[in-house]
Each structure stands twice: as structure tokens, then as C-alpha cells.
Amino acid sequence: MVTIGIIGAGEVGSNIARAAIANGYQVVIANSRGPDTLSELVETLGPSARAATAEGAAAAGDIVVVAVPLKVINDMPVAALAGKVVIDTNNYMVWRDGHIPVIDSGEKTVHELRQEHLPTSKVVKAFTHIQALRINTWGRPAGSPERLALSVSSDFPEAVQWVTRLYDQFGFDTVDNSPLSESWRSAPGQPAWKQERQPRLELAANLAGAVAKNPGPR
Numbered sequence: 001m002v003t004i005g006i007i008g009a010g011e012v013g014s015n016i017a018r019a020a021i022a023n024g025y026q027v028v029i030a031n032s033r034g035p036d037t038l039s040e041l042v043e044t045l046g047p048s049a050r051a052a053t054a055e056g057a058a059a060a061g062d063i064v065v066v067a068v069p070l071k072v073i074n075d076m077p078v079a080a081l082a083g084k085v086v087i088d089t090n091n092y093m094v095w096r097d098g099h100i101p102v103i104d105s106g107e108k109t110v111h112e113l114r115q116e117h118l119p120t121s122k123v124v125k126a127f128t129h130i131q132a133l134r135i136n137t138w139g140r141p142a143g144s145p146e147r148l149a150l151s152v153s154s155d156f157p158e159a160v161q162w163v164t165r166l167y168d169q170f171g172f173d174t175v176d177n178s179p180l181s182e183s184w185r186s187a188p189g190q191p192a193w194k195q196e197r198q199p200r201l202e203l204a205a206n207l208a209g210a211v212a213k214n215p216g217p218r
């Protein structure tokens with residue numbers, strides 16, 4: 001039985017939890033306010049879910065989803081995430097996150113910065129250009145003409161494989177947009193982010209057609 005730790009129990013964290021449980025995974029989910037505040041969500045998710053602290057979810061997960069906006073100063077449990085694949089769903093939003101100069105200048109992508117925060121983990125960007133609720137409604141079986149694709153970026157092939165498996169189980173094809181230095185191609189404002197319904201070839205074309213903003217979020 002594979003356990004997915006999920007740090008962040010908002011729109012993305014709770015919807016990935018639902019999709020994971022529907023596909024036979026155990027889920028240990030956390031927010032910033034503590035497990036007691038998650039009893040309603042855990043009840044909705046059912047017996048395959050339990051709540052924990054962020055450190056507890058990180059420790060329990062065979063892989064871990066971080067569905068929390070990136071902060072300039074790391075707020076994720078580095079030691080508990082060591083050696084693990086960490087799926088980062090974060091989109092950088094200046095209106096919400098404030099300016100992060102190394103990202104604005106194009107020196108680093110958001111996800112390279114997350115990788116720097118978690119140097120002993122295998123960070124992978126995923127689930128960033130689909131609205132959270134649609135993770136559970138837009139999936140289609142492999143081979144379906146309506147099947148859509150999602151992108152993935154990582155410096156670690158093992159992490160790309162994990163995400164590819166999850167996407168497939170949730171009903172999506174994968175377009176590999178690795179490494180993390182290329183992950184700006186699916187960032188907010190780029191064609192792959194703006195246009196949500198993208199079959200595989202269209203997503204690949206949109207990623208290739210991304211225009212770097214330098215300075216500007218990459």
C-alpha cells in the first residue's frame with residue numbers, strides 16, 4: 001500500500017487527496033493550523049485518509065505533495081522530506097506571494113528555488129496548470145479522444161516517473177518538460193497555463209511556444 005503525504009489541505013491538496021484515494025492510495029494530509037482543524041475534510045475523504053502535522057505527513061509519505069505557495073524563507077520540513085520525491089504544485093503569484101527577486105530576474109525558476117530549499121529531496125513540478133477541482137472531473141481513460149495532458153518538470157527521472165503514473169491513474173497524459181530550469185514554460189501567463197484543455201501534442205506545442213520574460217517570472 002503506497003502512502004502519499006500531502007502538505008497543504010486547500011483546493012489542490014484536498015483534490016489530489018480525493019483522486020489519490022479513488023486510485024487506491026493512503027493519504028496523510030496536513031495544513032498549517034494542525035490536524036485537529038482537518039477532521040471535517042478527513043471524514044469526507046474516508047478511512048484511507050488521516051490528518052497529521054506537516055512533518056508527520058512528510059514522514060508518512062512514500063512520496064509527498066507540497067500544495068503550499070513558496071515562501072522566500074523555507075517553511076517545509078526539510079529533514080522529514082529527505083530522500084523523497086516531492087511533488088510541488090506551487091504557482092508563483094506576485095499578488096499573493098510578493099516579489100521574489102531571483103525569480104523576477106529569471107535567475108531561477110520557482111521550482112529550482114523549491115529544490116534549493118529541499119536539497120535532499122527530488123522536487124518535481126506537477127498539477128500546476130489545471131484548476132484543482134478538475135483533477136477529479138477532467139480525467140479520461142488512456143486512448144480516449146478527449147484525453148488531456150499535463151506537464152511535469154524535474155531534475156530526477158524517478159520523480160517524473162511517479163508523476164507520470166499518477167497522471168495516468170487520474171486520467172491524463174504526460175508531457176515531460178524537464179529539467180526544473182525549463183519549468184517556467186508552464187508558469188502563469190504562458191500559453192500552457194492559460195489554455196487548460198490541452199491534448200498531448202497541443203500541450204507540447206504550447207510549452208515549446210512559451211516566451212521567456214526576463215526580467216519577469218520564468
Ligand SMILES: NC(=O)c1ccc[n+]([C@@H]2O[C@H](COP(=O)([O-])OP(=O)(O)OC[C@H]3O[C@@H](n4cnc5c(N)ncnc54)[C@H](OP(=O)(O)O)[C@@H]3O)[C@@H](O)[C@H]2O)c1
Nearest residue numbers: 008009010011012031032033067069089090091128131132
Ligand atoms: N487552486 C488551484 O486551482 C490551483 C491550481 C494549480 C496550482 N495551484 C497552486 O498550488 C498551491 C496551493 O494552492 P491552493 O489553491 O490549494 O491554496 P489554498 O487553498 O490557499 O491552500 C493552501 C494550503 O496550504 C496550507 N499551508 C500554508 N502554509 C503551510 C505550512 N507552512 N505548512 C503546512 N501547510 C501550510 C494551508 O493551511 P492553512 O489553511 O491551515 O493555513 C492550506 O491548507 C498554490 O501555489 C497555488 O498557486 C493552485
